Amino acid sequence: MTRADFEAVIGLEVHAQLLTASKLFCGCSTTFGAPPNHHTCPVCLGLPGALPVLSRRAVEFAIRLGLAVGCTIRKKNRFARKNYFYPDLPKGYQISQYEEPICEGGRLDVAGKVVRLRRIHMEEDAGKCVHDAAGSSVDLNRAGVPLLEIVSEPDLSTPEEAGVYLRALRDIVVYLGVCDGNMEEGSFRCDANVSVRRAGARELGTRAEIKNVNSFRFVEKAIAYEIARQVDVVLSGGSVVQETRLFDSDRGITQSMRGKEEAHDYRYFPDPDLLPLDIADASIDDVRRTLPELPAARRSRFLVEYGISEADAVVLTADRVVAEFFDVVMRAYAGDGRRAAGFLRTDWLRVANDRGAADVVARVPAAKIAQLLQMVDAGTISIAARREVFALLVDAGEGDPEAIVRERGLAQTSDAGAIEAAVDAVLSANPNEVAAYRAGKEKLLSFFVGQVMKATRGKANPAIVNDLVLKRLRS
Amino acid sequence: MASLARLELSADEVDRYREQLSQILDYVADLDAIDTSGVEPLSHAVPISAPMRDDSTRPSLPPDEALANAPARDETAFRVPPILAGE
Numbered sequence: 001m002t003r004a005d006f007e008a009v010i011g012l013e014v015h016a017q018l019l020t021a022s023k024l025f026c027g028c029s030t031t032f033g034a035p036p037n038h039h040t041c042p043v044c045l046g047l048p049g050a051l052p053v054l055s056r057r058a059v060e061f062a063i064r065l066g067l068a069v070g071c072t073i074r075k076k077n078r079f080a081r082k083n084y085f086y087p088d089l090p091k092g093y094q095i096s097q098y099e100e101p102i103c104e105g106g107r108l109d110v111a112g113k114v115v116r117l118r119r120i121h122m123e124e125d126a127g128k129c130v131h132d133a134a135g136s137s138v139d140l141n142r143a144g145v146p147l148l149e150i151v152s153e154p155d156l157s158t159p160e161e162a163g164v165y166l167r168a169l170r171d172i173v174v175y176l177g178v179c180d181g182n183m184e185e186g187s188f189r190c191d192a193n194v195s196v197r198r199a200g201a202r203e204l205g206t207r208a209e210i211k212n213v214n215s216f217r218f219v220e221k222a223i224a225y226e227i228a229r230q231v232d233v234v235l236s237g238g239s240v241v242q243e244t245r246l247f248d249s250d251r252g253i254t255q256s257m258r259g260k261e262e263a264h265d266y267r268y269f270p271d272p273d274l275l276p277l278d279i280a281d282a283s284i285d286d287v288r289r290t291l292p293e294l295p296a297a298r299r300s301r302f303l304v305e306y307g308i309s310e311a312d313a314v315v316l317t318a319d320r321v322v323a324e325f326f327d328v329v330m331r332a333y334a335g336d337g338r339r340a341a342g343f344l345r346t347d348w349l350r351v352a353n354d355r356g357a358a359d360v361v362a363r364v365p366a367a368k369i370a371q372l373l374q375m376v377d378a379g380t381i382s383i384a385a386r387r388e389v390f391a392l393l394v395d396a397g398e399g400d401p402e403a404i405v406r407e408r409g410l411a412q413t414s415d416a417g418a419i420e421a422a423v424d425a426v427l428s429a430n431p432n433e434v435a436a437y438r439a440g441k442e443k444l445l446s447f448f449v450g451q452v453m454k455a456t457r458g459k460a461n462p463a464i465v466n467d468l469v470l471k472r473l474r475s
Numbered sequence: 476m477a478s479l480a481r482l483e484l485s486a487d488e489v490d491r492y493r494e495q496l497s498q499i500l501d502y503v504a505d506l507d508a509i510d511t512s513g514v515e516p517l518s519h520a521v522p523i524s525a526p527m528r529d530d531s532t533r534p535s536l537p538p539d540e541a542l543a544n545a546p547a548r549d550e551t552a553f554r555v556p557p558i559l560a561g562e
Contacts, residue, residue: 020530027533036552040541057530078518087555137552270518278524
């Protein structure tokens with residue numbers, strides 16, 4: 001047996017922190033970065049007698065994601081206590097959902113492959129411990145912050161697929177506005193269940209769970225390392241142990257998490273403090289009505305409706321603000337979608353990446369973008385002049401494109417007489433090049449065009465210049 | 476159990492509570508005799524849906540109040556003994 005005889009089976013568990021203002025069961029703020037324990041109250045400290053009250057918005061967000069990925073929404077929900085002892089868990093249990101998660105089923109299309117989702121459930125986050133030699137400091141600001149745990153079926157088989165799945169899921173939660181998708185700050189976290197088996201075997205191997213991975217690149221690296229490690233174990237006659245392993249990003253390896261190896265018995269049971277949650281069809285429909293068009297659907301529509309390229313569609317749908325703006329621009333412009341896409345993904349995006357898309361949209365509304373596109377179409381301004389006018393509009397946050405073109409003298413000359421004079425001047429100033437061109441050195445055409453553009457300070461319409469130069473040279 | 480609950484008990488007390496807890500467990504075990512097959516587990520006796528709150532924040536406790544019961548603290552963080560050193 002060699003390495004090539006093995007295949008990997010990978011399932012991912014993602015924890016997405018919800019973009020609510022308050023915690024899941026109390027009114028404490030979810031804002032990141034406050035000094036330790038400044039966002040705590042009797043509920044999230046687990047003080048006796050305090051009672052949790054569920055956030056409506058967190059439930060809405062769960063339904064939103066569930067609908068977007070095709071899950072069935074459970075009408076009868078129950079919250080369960082997951083019991084374990086750790087200082088970051090002040091109540092001694094985490095409120096989660098166990099046998100009755102809010103979303104079940106569902107799927108994500110990942111690079112031509114369907115990845116089934118097992119479940120999505122609501123739960124509260126734990127606090128944070130900082131360890132040192134003498135003990136640990138506990139900060140409970142994060143305790144009680146709402147999370148969605150999104151569990152995939154083990155349908156992934158390579159580290160790269162896992163990476164694509166994660167990015168697709170991240171794009172969706174960000175698009176839906178339920179999570180900011182920031183892996184580095186921990187608002188989008190991923191644990192990977194990895195096992196290996198003989199290629200084609202039906203039975204699953206023993207799996208290891210990898211935790212502590214905080215970037216897309218590291219997820220792929222950690223899984224790749226873990227697959228190789230498990231194959232080596234099996235090849236050398238050993239067997240894989242079911243355990244939790246931590247990824248060490250400095251060394252690029254996973255390591256057994258010693259001291260926590262005993263199988264956990266979480267003693268799940270329904271939380272008596274929380275009544276079961278009934279979700280009415282009407283409230284599911286309400287959420288459905290507010291669902292934005294998702295990137296994949298929008299991409300296909302852009303291809304058909306505006307005739308733009310796949311590559312442009314991918315770029316323009318990656319961000320919801322940009323995608324929605326493109327739609328508005330196209331309604332105002334009503335011209336060739338490929339030209340509008342070309343401008344948006346180059347000059348426009350360059351500025352938007354710098355200043356934030358929402359800011360640029362606010363400063364230069366779609367109607368003005370449409371005007372700029374139409375002026376280029378009509379030959380009134382060059383592409384370079386459009387870039388300049390656009391930059392001025394962004395900086396000022398106001399202004400009329402046509403007035404700017406007039407004031408700055410950016411209009412392009414399509415006046416054949418004026419251009420002709422410039423062409424003649426250039427040709428008579430460069431007799432040697434003209435002779436060389438006529439002798440067959442046709443590459444010199446761009447030299448002449450460049451000289452004419454220079455002479456007219458870039459205002460001549462390049463298409464007309466090209467035509468006239470050719471006409472003169474051939475006569 | 477006493478160690479998990481951070482309770483200091485004398486040897487006498489340990490014996491006495493062990494006896495009492497055993498009695499409680501035996502008593503609850505009597506319930507096993509009842510046939511509950513086909514009966515849906517009941518977690519809540521009142522058939523209403525959980526009330527919900529709007530997503531608005533309310534002032535948290537002043538940190539000193541939040542930490543009032545802490546045996547040890549570091550600035551506004553709770554201090555606890557080393558975690559992985561066994562119970």
